[in-house]
Amino acid sequence: MLVECPVSLWYSNVGGKVQSIQINFNDGGGYQTLNPGQEKYIQYSTAGVKTWVYKLSLSTGEVLYSHSKINVETGISSRLYGSKTSHTGHGPRVDTLNITAIAP
Numbered sequence: 806m807l808v809e810c811p812v813s814l815w816y817s818n819v820g821g822k823v824q825s826i827q828i829n830f831n832d833g834g835g836y837q838t839l840n841p842g843q844e845k846y847i848q849y850s851t852a853g854v855k856t857w858v859y860k861l862s863l864s865t866g867e868v869l870y871s872h873s874k875i876n877v878e879t880g881i882s883s884r885l886y887g888s889k890t891s892h893t894g895h896g897p898r899v900d901t902l903n904i905t906a907i908a909p
Contacts, residue, residue: 806847806877810839827860836860852879
């Protein structure tokens with residue numbers, strides 16, 4: 806799946822400036838730095854509920870954590886970006902899935 810961290814995603818009342826955003830997508834790759842507006846291709850070997858853990862490092866030295874859970878399902882139709890036909894095989898594509906954030 807193609808993941809993007811939109812520039813407008815992060816709102817904060819914290820005085821420190823965000824130096825870096827890292828996300829552990831629970832895909833075996835550990836924390837990965839994701840810059841605002843950057844796209845990253847994530848691939849899972851199995852379907853199921855995945856917990857994404859967000860790590861924000863602030864200029865004050867503080868580190869903030871948050872998380873969300875997503876349900877990765879098989880059989881989701883996808884297509885190559887800009888294409889009107891279905892995509893089969895590997896590579897970046899547009900996947901359609903519903904993501905629900907769960908408050909702790």
